[in-house]
Amino acid sequence: MPGERFHPVHTSFKAQALAGVVLATALLSIAPERGDAVGRIDIDIGDLVGSDWSARNVSIALELPGAEQTIARVFVKQATLMPEIGALRDLSITCPNPLVREPLFACKSATVSGQFGRFGRQQLRASLEYRSDNETLRFAIDGLRVAQGRVHVTGQWLESGWTLAAKTEGLALASLRELMKPWFALPDDLTVEGKASLDVTLHGADTIATAQVGGTLNDVTANNAAGTLATDKLNVILDTELKADGADWIIRAKIAARSGQAYSDPIFLDFAQQPATATVAGRWIPEPGILQLSELKVGQKDTVMATLAGELDFGGEMLLRKLHVDLERLEFPVAFTSLMLPFLLDTELKDLKMEGHVSGVVEMEAGLPAAFALELHEVNATGNVASFRALDGQVNWLSSARRDAPGGAASRLGAAPSRLEWQGGALYGISTGATRIHFVTAGADFRLLEPTELPILDGGLAIEELSVRELGEPQMSVRFAGELKPISVTLLSRAFGWPEFAGTIAGRIPQVSLEEDVLSLGGDLDAEVFGGQVKVNALKLQNPLGDYPQLSANITMRNLDLEAVTGTFSFGKITGRLNADIRDLELFQWAPIKFDARLYTPPGDKSRHLISQRAVNNLSNIGGGGGGVTAALSSGFLRFFEDFRYDRLGLSCRLENEICLMDGIERQQGESYYIVKGSGLPRIDIIGNARRVSWNRLVSQLTAIQASGGPVVQ
Amino acid sequence: MRRLVPIKLALVSVLIAACVTINVYFPAAAAEKAADKIIEDVWGKDQAPAPTPPSDKTSSLAPQAGRLLFAAAGAVLDFVIPAAHAQADLDIATPEVRAITASMEGRHASLSKYYASGAVGFTADGMVEVRDQNAIPLPERNQARQLVADENKDRAALYAAIAKANAHPEWEPEIRDTFAKRWVAKAQAGWWYKDAGGWKQK
Numbered sequence: 001m002p003g004e005r006f007h008p009v010h011t012s013f014k015a016q017a018l019a020g021v022v023l024a025t026a027l028l029s030i031a032p033e034r035g036d037a038v039g040r041i042d043i044d045i046g047d048l049v050g051s052d053w054s055a056r057n058v059s060i061a062l063e064l065p066g067a068e069q070t071i072a073r074v075f076v077k078q079a080t081l082m083p084e085i086g087a088l089r090d091l092s093i094t095c096p097n098p099l100v101r102e103p104l105f106a107c108k109s110a111t112v113s114g115q116f117g118r119f120g121r122q123q124l125r126a127s128l129e130y131r132s133d134n135e136t137l138r139f140a141i142d143g144l145r146v147a148q149g150r151v152h153v154t155g156q157w158l159e160s161g162w163t164l165a166a167k168t169e170g171l172a173l174a175s176l177r178e179l180m181k182p183w184f185a186l187p188d189d190l191t192v193e194g195k196a197s198l199d200v201t202l203h204g205a206d207t208i209a210t211a212q213v214g215g216t217l218n219d220v221t222a223n224n225a226a227g228t229l230a231t232d233k234l235n236v237i238l239d240t241e242l243k244a245d246g247a248d249w250i251i252r253a254k255i256a257a258r259s260g261q262a263y264s265d266p267i268f269l270d271f272a273q274q275p276a277t278a279t280v281a282g283r284w285i286p287e288p289g290i291l292q293l294s295e296l297k298v299g300q301k302d303t304v305m306a307t308l309a310g311e312l313d314f315g316g317e318m319l320l321r322k323l324h325v326d327l328e329r330l331e332f333p334v335a336f337t338s339l340m341l342p343f344l345l346d347t348e349l350k351d352l353k354m355e356g357h358v359s360g361v362v363e364m365e366a367g368l369p370a371a372f373a374l375e376l377h378e379v380n381a382t383g384n385v386a387s388f389r390a391l392d393g394q395v396n397w398l399s400s401a402r403r404d405a406p407g408g409a410a411s412r413l414g415a416a417p418s419r420l421e422w423q424g425g426a427l428y429g430i431s432t433g434a435t436r437i438h439f440v441t442a443g444a445d446f447r448l449l450e451p452t453e454l455p456i457l458d459g460g461l462a463i464e465e466l467s468v469r470e471l472g473e474p475q476m477s478v479r480f481a482g483e484l485k486p487i488s489v490t491l492l493s494r495a496f497g498w499p500e501f502a503g504t505i506a507g508r509i510p511q512v513s514l515e516e517d518v519l520s521l522g523g524d525l526d527a528e529v530f531g532g533q534v535k536v537n538a539l540k541l542q543n544p545l546g547d548y549p550q551l552s553a554n555i556t557m558r559n560l561d562l563e564a565v566t567g568t569f570s571f572g573k574i575t576g577r578l579n580a581d582i583r584d585l586e587l588f589q590w591a592p593i594k595f596d597a598r599l600y601t602p603p604g605d606k607s608r609h610l611i612s613q614r615a616v617n618n619l620s621n622i623g624g625g626g627g628g629v630t631a632a633l634s635s636g637f638l639r640f641f642e643d644f645r646y647d648r649l650g651l652s653c654r655l656e657n658e659i660c661l662m663d664g665i666e667r668q669q670g671e672s673y674y675i676v677k678g679s680g681l682p683r684i685d686i687i688g689n690a691r692r693v694s695w696n697r698l699v700s701q702l703t704a705i706q707a708s709g710g711p712v713v714q
Numbered sequence: 715m716r717r718l719v720p721i722k723l724a725l726v727s728v729l730i731a732a733c734v735t736i737n738v739y740f741p742a743a744a745a746e747k748a749a750d751k752i753i754e755d756v757w758g759k760d761q762a763p764a765p766t767p768p769s770d771k772t773s774s775l776a777p778q779a780g781r782l783l784f785a786a787a788g789a790v791l792d793f794v795i796p797a798a799h800a801q802a803d804l805d806i807a808t809p810e811v812r813a814i815t816a817s818m819e820g821r822h823a824s825l826s827k828y829y830a831s832g833a834v835g836f837t838a839d840g841m842v843e844v845r846d847q848n849a850i851p852l853p854e855r856n857q858a859r860q861l862v863a864d865e866n867k868d869r870a871a872l873y874a875a876i877a878k879a880n881a882h883p884e885w886e887p888e889i890r891d892t893f894a895k896r897w898v899a900k901a902q903a904g905w906w907y908k909d910a911g912g913w914k915q916k
Contacts, residue, residue, distance in 0.1 A: 227847020227855075263852045266859065345860045547864075548813065548871055593809050657808060657879070 039064060055079040072098045072107070076114075084182035086117025093126075103133035112141075118179055119146055134159060147175035149195070161205035171196045173220065187224065194220035198238070211242040220260070227265075234260030234271070242284075249284040251291075266342035269300070274334060276300035289315030303338060305329045310364070323364040330358040332379065348384070348545035355380040356391070363413060371398035371414030385545050386427050393420035400443030414442075417449055430495045432456050444471040457495070459487030459506070468514075480512035489529050496590075499706065501568040503529030507536075519544045530568075532560035532577070548589060555582040559602060570706050572614025573643070577605045592655060600650035600665060610643040611676060611684075618705050619675050619686050622651070622662075622698065647679040651688075653698075660693045740888040741804060748804040748876065749889075749896040752811070756818045757826075757900070810875040818868050825861050834862060835906030835913060840873065840894035841866045845906050845913055869893075 045058040057077030064070055076091040091114035095107035106129040113123045128139045137157040144151040149171035155164045173194045177186055186192065198215035202208055220234040240253040255278045257271040269276065277300075282293040296308040310323035332354035344350055356379035362372040372395070379391040398414035421436035433455030439448050447467040454461045465481040489503035504527065511522030519541040527534040535556045542550040557580035566574045579602045586594040601609070611619075650665035664673035668687050676686040825842070828834035833849035834842050842865050844850075850858045873893060877886040898907045898916070905916050 223848050225848075227844075227850070230848070230852055232852050261852045263855055265847070266856060268852055268856055270853065342856050342859075345856065346863045350860060350863070547817065547867070548810070588809050589813055591809060657805065 052083075053079070053081050069096075070098060071096050085119065087115075088117055089115040103131050105130045105132065118182075119144070147171040147173075147179055149197070161203060161209070163201065163203050165199070165201040167199050168215070169197045171198075173217070189225035190222060190229070191224075192220065192222045194218060194222075194234070207244065209244050211240075213240045213242075214238060229265070230263045232261045234262055236260075245283070247286060249286070251280060251282045251284055253280045254278070255280075266345070267339060268342070269338060274301045274303050274338075276303075287315075289313065290321075302331055303334045304331065318367050320364055320367045322366075325362040325364075327358065327360050327362060327374070332356050332358070351384050353380075353382045360394075361413060365399075365402075369399065370402050371412065372396070373414050373416070376420070383545075384547075385549075386425060388422045388425040390423035391420060392422070394418055395420065395441070398442050400445075403442040427456070430456060430492070433460070444473060444476075445469050446471065453485070457487050457491040459485040459504070461485070476514065478513050480509065482509045482512075483507070484509060484525060489527065499568055499570075501529060502564070503527060505529075505534075514544075517544070517546070518542050530560040530564040533558045534560075551585075551587040551590070553585050555580070555585060557581075566615060569702075572616070572618050572705075573612040574610070574615045574649075575607065576609040576646075576649075577602050577607050593658075594655055596652075596654045598650070598652040600652075601648035605648075609646045609648070609679070611646050611649070612643050613641070616644065616676070616684060616686060619649075619651075621701060621705070622675075622688070622693075641682060644678060644682065644684045645680040646684070647677045649676040649686075651675050653693075655695055658695045660695045660698055662688060662691055662693055664688050740882075740885050742888070742892065744804045745885075745889055745892040746896060748806045749893045750900065752806060752815055752872070753893075753896055753900050755815050756822055758819075758822075804876065805879045806876055808875065808879040811872065811879060814868050814872045814875060818865065818872070821861060821865055821868070824857075825865060828858055828861070829901070829905045832904075832906050832915070833858060835908055836894070836897045836901065837908045838894055838910070840890040840897065841869055843908065845908075 041062040043060040043062075045060060046056075048055040048058055055076050056079070057075070059075045061073040061075070062070065063073070072095045074091075074093040074095075076088065079088040079091060080086075081088065091112070093110055093112050095110040097108075099106040099108070106127075108127050110126045110128065111124070112126050114121070116122045122144060124144055125142045126139060128137070130137050135157075136159065137155075139155050141153040144153060146168070150169045151171075152167040153165070156162065173192045173196055176196060177192060195218045196215065197218070198213055201210075201212045203210045215238060217234070217236040217238065220231050220236065222234075223230045235258055237256040237258070238253070239255075240251070243250040243252075256275070257269075257277075258275045259272045261271065262269045276298065279295075279297045280293065281295045282291055284291055291312040291314065293308060293310050293312070297306075298308065299305045305328040307326040307328070308323060311321040312319055313321045335358075336352075336354040341350070341352070344352070357377050358374050358379065359377070360372060360374035362374070363370045374395050376391050376393055376395065379388075381388045381391060394416075395418045396414045396416045397418075398412060402412060402414070417438060417440050419436070419438050421434070423434045425432045435452060435454050437448060437452045438450050439446060441447075445468065448463065448465065451462065451464045454463065461482055461484055463480070463482040465479055467479045468476065469478075470476045484505065484507045486504040486506040489505055490500050492505065493500050505525065506527070507523065507525035509521055509523050509525070513520045513522070521539040523537070525536040525539065527536070535558075536553050537556075539553045540551070542552070557578070560578045560580070562574045562576045562578045565578065566572060578599060580597065580599045582595050582597040584594060584596055585592065648665055652663045653660040655661075662673075664675040664687075665677060666674050668674055671689065671691050673688050674685060675688045676684065678684040825834065828850065831849045833844065833846050835845040837843050842862050844859060844862055847855060873886050873890040874883070876889050877883050901907065901916050903916055906913055907916060908914070
């Protein structure tokens, strides 16, 4: 027997051949010797070589320490079964009392040790049973140490096929990854730590027919170099079955995550807060790398319940070929903050807060949304600029590609008109009422189907027409026709925190345009305040949704009742009429930073012109007169007069760079100017001397005037 | 009539000679000063002192043909007109600049830890960028992205607002450029910045 060349065994599994052959050879060789008084027999087999396996320096030793006792030992200096595993060295198999009852050969409790290539030095317990009549083999291996964990393997080769099962416990993922490199490699820049305890069962005949993997992955912490993919102490429960179908694999899997966190740029999921489960049924087509999802049910606590179906193309350029999402429930605020907001961080919607829930259908094609039909249920949306309370309705949308596709869009998903209604809300801090709108939207277009009215305070904005085409594109166009129904200025000023004054604001808005983040209003807004007329035109709002809104406008006021104005602002009574021209007004964050304003008595005004002591005093302060005026007014004979007559008054301020360049109705001399030209007796002229006044000081002065009761004149 | 021609020519020559075009150049030194003032406001004054690199103020702008001539003209003008204009500060005391600076100052407390950890660094165009996501704990990653997006919006608004406040909206690129250098110059040791050669640690 020494030096015998062993002929290749034509079986699919080399280990079976080797184990069977070695065992049978060893056992057969000792059988005739039983009973002889021999203490030990050594058989040197030499090298065994198959087509793609080999075993060198094989020897068998038989020890017969006593009656009914046999110990068989097999030594292999070096063997190569699978090149990927590497060479097996110094393999030693010890089998006490081998069972030899042809055709049955068995060893119930063998010990195996040696250097097992990639799997390192191993010390195992094994049991083996081989039947030579039908060439079946059963074995179990215990004590295999792999990747810092334990593995228990059982296997059987029957005529009908083979089964290999491995129970693993506490495998270190980092080591397992190294071990698995010949068969399965993760991207190099991905670091993975954690433990796996998995049960793997493989069935097959010539090739693998089914694979079942179940168990847990614990404390998985993974990071890729770019930081776009990461997990932290993620715990996953797996139950997977793969079934071969020709070249394809049919997949059924259940995956649950109950703790840990995961981040896939830009989405962050905290499974301890919101545990998630996914159930998949699909087909994996290795060539060209397509995953067909016949059903993917996902559920995450307080977040989402949905069923997805579609096709993912891992081989091509476009991963998401098509996807149909049946949203049973998308729950805000969690779904919004964790699944939607991350995509909006660069937009003006970053501060949006959502409540309520949404259901419906979403379809995606070639990586892009193609259509959706969504139902809103009691949704509250609160943004920086606008908020909506109790939004209900249905929003249907389809992409421009789908809309323009031949065959008509009428019956398609997302083609039906949309309807939204809400119970109230706010716009720039002003409360708005219940509204209902009907509209159609597709691509970047939006069109209101019927006129609507948005109640604002006690009035409203009646919108007769509103359509937007190519929203956000350079060629965007907006068509708008509407009217501001009279709104009480008292309520408006209360909403803005201004001193309250009476009047209404109304006007026709023939045109609105939105270009490069500038919202412009065509037409004039008319207000009736203080018994006069106010016209606002060239109204523009820059960055309307952003952090730094900037408003510009021209305001013209005619024939305001000064008594009402001064009464409202506790300025001290002045009677008469007032015109005001405010050109190039610019507000930054709703505070004026620039304007050219002129307030003056209307030419030819016939009304009664009286100015009170307090008003004289306040106007003098603005003009730079200071405390001297108060002293002059409250002493001498002037103190007997409560009011003084005036001919006309006027004041102008050109604000720029926080400096107000002031002037009056006419120059007196040098830098001095008349603010009030008196008439009759006693005649009081108020002459301003301050030309350049700090705007902030002026504002604080005016605020102080409003807050104080004014000087007491006796 | 004929005799008048030479006189006319002479007059025209005098007029042409008298046509002086005065170009206003970007005041690099003043911009640097303004940038430093704003950076101090945003980051607080406890920043490590960063000496201004000894550089020729005008040379920081790309040299262009003809610039020397204008520089010479400028020098003559400086001599004739006391250098009040040349030394003028850049106006940064406008409500816009103040509001944006205040907003950035409020954000700095949240951002500075990311500068220190190397998660966020400064780019050559005066912005900030997420450099290393892995330096940010998972739950904070979106918050950090939000901070970076907001900061960049403010920075863009700031550069434009300064240019506008000084009635030269076209200076925005130079102001941005000046800021880009000063953010880095005043950054603490250990913070990261990106130049043509990639990310570097200060």
